[in-house]
Amino acid sequence: xxxxxxxxxxxxxxxxxxxxxxxxxxxxxxxxxxxxxxxxxxxxxxxxxxxxxxxxxxxxxxxxxxxxxxxxxxxxxxxxxxxxxxxxxxxxxxxxxxxxxxxxxxxxxxxxxxxxxxxxxxxxxxxxxxxxxxxxxxxxxxxxxxxxxxxxxxxxxxxxxxxxxxxxxxxxxxxxxxxxxxxxxxxxxxxxxxxxxxxxxxxxxxxxxxxxxxxxxxxxxxxxxxxxxxxxxxxxxxxxxxxxxxxxxxxxxxxxxxxxxxxxxxxxxxxxxxxxxxxxxxxxxxxxxxxxxxxxxxxxxxxxxxxxxxxxxxxxxxxxxxxxxxxxxxxxxxxxxxxxxxxxxxxxxxxxxxxxxxxxxxxxxxxxxxxxxxxxxxxxxxxxxxxxxxxxxxxxxxxxxxxxxxxxxxxxxxxxxxxxxxxxxxxxxxxxxxxxxxxxxxxxxxxxxxxxxxxxxxxxxxxxxxxxxxxxxxxxxxxxxxxxxxxxxxxxxxxxxxxxxxxxxxxxxxxxxxxxxxxxxxxxxxxxxxxxxxxxxxxxxxxxxxxxxxxxxxxxxxxxxxxxxxxxxxxxxxxxxxxxxxxxxxxxxxxxxxxxxxxxxxxxxxxxxxxxxxxxxx
Numbered sequence: 026x027x028x029x030x031x032x033x034x035x036x037x038x039x040x041x042x043x044x045x046x047x048x049x050x051x052x053x054x055x056x057x058x059x060x061x062x063x064x065x066x067x068x069x070x071x072x073x074x075x076x077x078x079x080x081x082x083x084x085x086x087x088x089x090x091x092x093x094x095x096x097x098x099x100x101x102x103x104x105x106x107x108x109x110x111x112x113x114x115x116x117x118x119x120x121x122x123x124x125x126x127x128x129x130x131x132x133x134x135x136x137x138x139x140x141x142x143x144x145x146x147x148x149x150x151x152x153x154x155x156x157x158x159x160x161x162x163x164x165x166x167x168x169x170x171x172x173x174x175x176x177x178x179x180x181x182x183x184x185x186x187x188x189x190x191x192x193x194x195x196x197x198x199x200x201x202x203x204x205x206x207x208x209x210x211x212x213x214x215x216x217x218x219x220x221x222x223x224x225x226x227x228x229x230x231x232x233x234x235x236x237x238x239x240x241x242x243x244x245x246x247x248x249x250x251x252x253x254x255x256x257x258x259x260x261x262x263x264x265x266x267x268x269x270x271x272x273x274x275x276x277x278x279x280x281x282x283x284x285x286x287x288x289x290x291x292x293x294x295x296x297x298x299x300x301x302x303x304x305x306x307x308x309x310x311x312x313x314x315x316x317x318x319x320x321x322x323x324x325x326x327x328x329x330x331x332x333x334x335x336x337x338x339x340x341x342x343x344x345x346x347x348x349x350x351x352x353x354x355x356x357x358x359x360x361x362x363x364x365x366x367x368x369x370x371x372x373x374x375x376x377x378x379x380x381x382x383x384x385x386x387x388x389x390x391x392x393x394x395x396x397x398x399x400x401x402x403x404x405x406x407x408x409x410x411x412x413x414x415x416x417x418x419x420x421x422x423x424x425x426x427x428x429x430x431x432x433x434x435x436x437x438x439x440x441x442x443x444x445x446x447x448x449x450x451x452x453x454x455x456x457x458x459x460x461x462x463x464x465x466x467x468x469x470x471x472x473x474x475x476x477x478x479x480x481x482x483x484x485x486x487x488x489x490x491x492x493x494x495x496x497x498x499x500x501x502x503x504x505x506x507x508x509x510x511x512x513x514x515x516x517x518x519x520x521x522x523x524x525x526x527x528x529x530x531x532x533x534x535x536x537x538x539x540x541x542x543x544x545x546x547x548x549x550x551x552x553x554x555x556x557x558x559x560x561x562x563x564x565x566x567x568x569x570x571x572x573x574x575x576x577x578x579x580x581x582x583x584x585x586x587x588x589x590x591x592x593x594x595x596x597x598x599x600x601x602x603x604x605x606x607x608x609x610x611x612x613x614x615x616x617x618x619x620x621x622x623x624x625x626x627x628x629x630x631x632x633x634x635x636x637x638x639x640x641x642x643x
């Protein structure tokens with residue numbers, strides 16, 4: 026309501042800028058209606074769905090892009106990124122689940138480099154999924170998020186944004202299957218061709234004067250000249266586009282050549298690095314083998330020394346055991362004799378027991394050392410296995426590097442073969458130069474012969490004098506004809522001046538006709554809008570008379586599916602007919618004249634409102 030009052034105040038006595046913005050908004054909405062109508066007419070005339078981007082569809086995308094860009098703020102500083110209509114789409118589609126896959130697929134398209142190209146790809150994908158009207162409806166419903174990116178006079182900030190989303194509902198009738206792969210969407214020309222929407226013919230039933238035959242001939246000549254001019258302009262435009270394409274291809278080839286040269290240089294440096302790494306690996310392998318052999322020799326010497334010590338200790342223990350056994354035999358035989366010396370023998374036994382304990386401890390220590398040596402041997406084996414694995418991996422890497430070296434050698438052989446071909450071509454060119462020199466000598470001989478023929482031609486000059494006299498006589502007759510033709514030319518110039526005057530009068534008449542036609546079209550638009558509003562008001566009045574707001578107590582089950590309401594299946598009122606339905610039967614939102622935002626309606630009311638919007642748009 027505030028927007029309507031503001032528009033009335035502006036039209037009554039507002040500034041020129043505001044009037045200009047209102048005219049821009051009207052023109053964009055009118056262009057959208059015409060482009061949708063032309064595209065639907067063209068698509069319905071086809072037997073199958075659209076598989077290529079035709080001119081009418083391309084113009085529709087251009088108009089939609091102009092609507093999204095209308096009133097968009099530019100960057101305010103040097104280090105601030107420039108805003109684009111794709112930023113608006115990203116902000117609105119953050120909370121939408123069905124746009125996540127679209128945005129991921131657009132980010133994976135490596136041939137799209139700018140935000141405008143990504144926005145154009147998004148519009149084409151939504152057109153293929155029949156969700157363009159949903160996207161514009163989300164923008165119009167989430168104006169608080171987008172308001173900072175637009176000026177106050179932007180078209181999407183007005184109530185006509187809901188009309189745009191309603192107009193785009195009619196595109197759901199058409200199936201599109203467009204190919205976006207390797208499309209240059211970043212640099213497409215975005216120009217609205219108004220010639221598609223201009224109507225031919227005279228809409229005023231005024232009698233035209235009878236045409237004169239002279240005017241018809243001049244008009245035909247003038248039309249032929251204009252057609253030739255348009256044909257030449259089209260050829261020039263085509264040649265210019267071909268030149269631009271060829272220029273782009275040449276630049277691409279030059280860039281590819283530079284990249285290949287850089288890759289060759291990088292490969293050469295890489296080969297040098299690989300050779301140096303190979304030498305370093307070989308040196309490391311030699312040093313590791315030498316150190317390993319030295320360690321093995323040292324460990325073998327240690328093991329031999331430990332074996333010798335163990336054998337010596339074992340012999341000492343055996344000797345001690347034999348001595349103790351002999352002493353025990355002597356004691357058993359001479360018990361009676363040695364009873365006196367029991368104390369001495371007990372001391373000797375205690376000393377022997379101490380010696381045995383010490384020997385047992387030494388044996389345990391040596392067994393521990395042997396186990397430690399075994400562990401060291403197992404660790405050495407593991408090191409040997411790891412070194413063998415590393416050696417095998419290094420051999421594999423060397424084999425791969427040798428393969429790459431062979432490839433580089435084959436490429437160098439190819440380049441050398443190309444050089445030999447160039448040398449052969451230079452030799453052939455030298456041979457052709459010699460042939461040309463011979464031909465020059467032949468031409469010199471022919472020139473000498475021509476000089477001889479000139480001498481003979483001098484003798485025939487006398488005959489030419491007589492011929493000249495005859496020409497002078499003919500010249501006199503030609504002068505008389507020229508004088509007669511000049512009089513006819515003056516008459517033709519007078520006719521041309523009269524034709525120009527008639528053309529000016531014709532242009533003035535055409536201008537007046539076009540102005541009157543525009544006035545009639547505007548009057549027709551106003552009449553159609555007023556009729557549509559009157560029909561909408563009548564329909565709303567009839568609906569309010571027929572439909573009643575049903576109370577919750579009166580209705581126990583859904584009016585459509587007849588299922589009883591419960592805690593899980595709740596009641597929902599249709600804001601159009603006033604009936605009570607479940608969530609599944611009333612999961613629709615449509616714009617109604619009673620409110621500025623879309624409200625919940627049942628399935629039957631949604632179908633009726635959609636049919637009505639399609640009829641109104643067409």
